[in-house]
Amino acid sequence: MPNLRNALPRFLFTPQSTAWLSVLRVGLGLQVFFYAVSLRSDWIELLAEGNRGLIRRDLMEALLSVESPLIPRVGWVVEAGGWLHLSETNVLWLLWGGLLLASLFLVLGLFCRTVSIIAWILFLCTAKSAEPFGYGVDNFTIIGLFYLVIAPLPDPWSIDAWWRGISLKSSSLQGLHRRVLQLHICIIYFFSGLAKCAGRGWWTGTSLWRALTRPPFDIVSPEILIRLGLLLPLLGIVVCVMEATYPVFIWPRKTRLIWFVGVLALHAGIGLMMGMYLFAWVMIVLNMAAFGPGFAFEATRFSFIESPIKSRAEPSSI
Amino acid sequence: MLKSDKLPSVRLAFFIVQFTCILLVSLNDTFSTFADSSTLFPTVLDKFWDRAAEITLVPLGQSLPETNAIRQIASAYLNVAGIEAGYSYFAPNIPDNYKIVFELYYPDGRTEIELPRVNGRSAGLRFATLLDKMTETEYDPLRTMMVKMLAFSVWQDHPSANKIRAVLGSVDLPSPAEFRLGRKESYRVLFAYDFDFSAAQPSHP
Numbered sequence: 001m002p003n004l005r006n007a008l009p010r011f012l013f014t015p016q017s018t019a020w021l022s023v024l025r026v027g028l029g030l031q032v033f034f035y036a037v038s039l040r041s042d043w044i045e046l047l048a049e050g051n052r053g054l055i056r057r058d059l060m061e062a063l064l065s066v067e068s069p070l071i072p073r074v075g076w077v078v079e080a081g082g083w084l085h086l087s088e089t090n091v092l093w094l095l096w097g098g099l100l101l102a103s104l105f106l107v108l109g110l111f112c113r114t115v116s117i118i119a120w121i122l123f124l125c126t127a128k129s130a131e132p133f134g135y136g137v138d139n140f141t142i143i144g145l146f147y148l149v150i151a152p153l154p155d156p157w158s159i160d161a162w163w164r165g166i167s168l169k170s171s172s173l174q175g176l177h178r179r180v181l182q183l184h185i186c187i188i189y190f191f192s193g194l195a196k197c198a199g200r201g202w203w204t205g206t207s208l209w210r211a212l213t214r215p216p217f218d219i220v221s222p223e224i225l226i227r228l229g230l231l232l233p234l235l236g237i238v239v240c241v242m243e244a245t246y247p248v249f250i251w252p253r254k255t256r257l258i259w260f261v262g263v264l265a266l267h268a269g270i271g272l273m274m275g276m277y278l279f280a281w282v283m284i285v286l287n288m289a290a291f292g293p294g295f296a297f298e299a300t301r302f303s304f305i306e307s308p309i310k311s312r313a314e315p316s317s318i
Numbered sequence: 319m320l321k322s323d324k325l326p327s328v329r330l331a332f333f334i335v336q337f338t339c340i341l342l343v344s345l346n347d348t349f350s351t352f353a354d355s356s357t358l359f360p361t362v363l364d365k366f367w368d369r370a371a372e373i374t375l376v377p378l379g380q381s382l383p384e385t386n387a388i389r390q391i392a393s394a395y396l397n398v399a400g401i402e403a404g405y406s407y408f409a410p411n412i413p414d415n416y417k418i419v420f421e422l423y424y425p426d427g428r429t430e431i432e433l434p435r436v437n438g439r440s441a442g443l444r445f446a447t448l449l450d451k452m453t454e455t456e457y458d459p460l461r462t463m464m465v466k467m468l469a470f471s472v473w474q475d476h477p478s479a480n481k482i483r484a485v486l487g488s489v490d491l492p493s494p495a496e497f498r499l500g501r502k503e504s505y506r507v508l509f510a511y512d513f514d515f516s517a518a519q520p521s522h523p
Contacts, residue, residue, distance in 0.1 A: 012330070038440035045471075046441065054434070055448065055467050063460075066384060070394035124398060132451055132464070133444035136407050142400030150329075173329075180333050184340060191344040192405040198357040199410025209494050210412035216439075216446050222497055232494065275439065 015171035016178045020289045021155035022109075024181075025116070027285030028144045029106030032119050034278060035141065036099045046130045047074050047092050057129050064128055072121055074129035098122050106148075109158020116153065120145040137279040143184065144286055151177050182290045186247035189263070193243025202240045205233030217274035239266060250291055260291050339378065340401050346374040347404020357410045415489040416449040417505065418465070420472045423481040430479075432472050453486060453508060461486075462511060469513045480516040485509075 039046065049058045061075045074095065081091035102119035105111060123145060127138040152169030154160035161168060201207030209232055213222050225232070242262050249255040264284055271280025352359060353367035375381045379392040396402035422430040436445050452464050469482045486509040492501040 035440075038438060041437035042441035045436070046444070053467075054436070054445075054471050055464060059463065059467070068390040068393035068397065070390060071397045128397065130444075132448050133441075135444065135447045136405075139400045139403055142398070144400075146399045176329060176333070180336070183337065187337075187340055187344055188405045191348055192407060192409065195348055195351050195406035195409035197410075198352060198359060199355070200358055201411050202409070206493060207408065207412050210491060211408055213491055214412060214415045215489070216442050226494060226497055276443065278440070 012176050012179050013172040014175045014179075016175040018155045018168060018171070018174055019157075020178050020181075020292065021151055021153065021174065022157035023285065023292055024144060024148055024151070024289035025109060025112065025153075025155060025158065026107050027281070027289065028119075028141065028148055029103045029108075031103075031141055031144070031278065031282050031285060032099055032106065032123060033103035034281070035123070035137075036096055036103065038278065040096065043096050044089060044092055046133060047095075047126065049075075049078070049088055055132055060132055061129055064131065071128050072124045074125045077125055095122060095126065099126070109154060109160055110164075112153040112155075112158050112160050113149075116145065116148045116151075120149050135279075137276070137282055140279070140282045140286065144282060144289075147177070147181050147184075178290065181286070182250075185286055185290045186250065189243045189246035193240055193246065196240045197244055202236045203233065205230075205236045208232050208236040208239070212273060217276070219275045220273050238262075242266065256291070260287065263287055336399065336401075339396060339399070342374045342378050343396065343401055344404045346371050346378075347406055349374065351404075351406045351410060355410050413450055413454070415491060416446075416453045416508075417487055417489050418449060418452075418468065419485045419487070420469060421483040421485065422472070422476050422479040423483070424478060425480050430476070432476065434468055434472060449486075453488070461509065465509070465511050466513055469511070470515075473513075473515050480514070482513045482515060484511045484513065486511075 044052065045054050047053065047057055050056060057074060061073045064071055064073055074092070077095055078088050078091045081088075081094070086094070099119065099122045102115050102122060105115040106119055120142070124142060127134055127142060152173045154166050154168070156162070156168060160166045196202045196207070199207060201210065209225060211217065212220055212225055228235075242259065246259055246263065249259045264287060267280045267283040267287070270283075271277045349367045349371035351357075353364050353371060359367075372381070378396070379386070379389040382389040384390075393402070418434060420432045420434070422432055424430075434445065436442050448464075452461050455461050465484045465486060469484045473479060473482055485507055487505050487507045490504045490506060492503065
């Protein structure tokens with residue numbers, strides 16, 4: 001019994017290396033950077049008020065208010081800009097520039113905490129105001145940014161730590177925060193896999209075929225896909241099984257590397273074969289942060305990343 | 319030196335709340351998906367899934383009236399943490415593919431066909447999501463309003479058109495077996511809307 005009572009705190013507060021936090025910070029910084037860059041040419045059309053946008057932002061924000069008036073939105077920023085006599089277009093471009101700047105600071109690790117909060121709020125505003133255009137990538141980016149905001153920053157690879165001399169937080173606190181991310185990722189895959197398992201098409205390969213031939217994800221020609229033959233049903237089953245059993249097989253040392261590499265390959269495949277590069281990237285970052293350095297590779301002969309200020313961190317373990 | 323190693327019990331309590339929310343939202347999404355979609359489960363279970371989905375909403379405050387402060391605070395938290403939606407992407411089945419086409423009518427009797435345009439591929443992916451949401455919404459006035467906004471954005475580029483018909487349809491893609499037999503995709507009209515722009519003025523940025 002005492003062993004059982006101690007098991008949970010031991011599991012949650014096991015000291016961890018801080019490399020995961022560096023991966024999360026840099027990865028999300030790049031994610032936000034490419035999000036802003038990829039939407040630059042449609043930025044105003046996606047977020048403009050009145051009849052200038054594809055979908056009126058003010059009406060979408062009115063619907064958001066029905067859900068909750070407390071959800072951050074671009075309208076608040078535009079209103080604040082109005083006090084400074086800035087036009088809506090100027091505020092929208094300032095918002096875009098702010099996201100870009102915050103993402104670069106995140107990548108560098110300069111003023112980590114402040115910048116992660118700014119990036120999170122600005123990203124929330126744009127994602128929520130353009131919610132009709134949103135898909136899974138926005139949710140996963142917000143999840144990542146939310147965990148980054150509350151994470152024990154800075155990490156040893158940030159400028160804050162090695163140049164500004166800001167001290168690192170305790171490694172058991174690092175452990176708790178990483179566990180939270182790990183458990184969340186497990187829940188994501190379990191429910192995603194479970195829902196897929198309930199669909200007949202995932203067992204016959206039809207769903208995979210439809211996913212890959214459905215515009216605008218139809219990057220690979222159907223003539224090539226049809227040659228895969230029985231491989232399609234097999235891949236469909238692998239996706240279902242790998243996702244649904246992820247929370248079971250990602251923990252034991254014997255199966256960890258297979259599931260970890262398998263899921264990374266799955267997301268790389270989604271990126272390359274469906275053109276969902278940002279979605280693929282954010283999932284790879286979340287997986288790498290949760291189960292990557294200091295976890296998947298620690299028990300193997302691979303040496304992964306050496307912390308620049310390793311002496312401050314306590315030894316890592318699972 | 320590292321900072322204090324005290325066990326952060328406040329954080330632990332917060333994470334317990336966070337995980338309860340994630341689990342409830344995920345369960346709600348899964349049950350709703352099972353109830354509304356064609357699955358391997360017998361249809362007799364649909365009522366059970368519906369009921370289970372309703373139950374999971376209660377602890378999240380989502381069964382309270384929309385103006386209730388607790389519901390609004392809970393919704394705001396779920397949104398800012400990115401956990402307001404479940405994870406049944408592309409499941410249990412791949413959704414239909416939708417397409418919107420605009421027929422522009424001019425006073426001189428000419429007609430033109432126009433497709434909505436975005437500049438980048440990233441926005442193109444998002445536009446496909448918009449079409450899915452527009453078509454799948456059960457609230458017709460919302461769909462009409464969104465289609466009208468898209469029609470207006472097309473009309474801004476063609477201000478001499480006096481009427482636009484927006485046709486929202488589903489693209490039926492062939493299965494692998496049908497594709498082998500040479501069947502191509504087909505288009506099925508789901509909704510059509512006529513908008514009169516004869517009295518409208520284009521707006522300028």
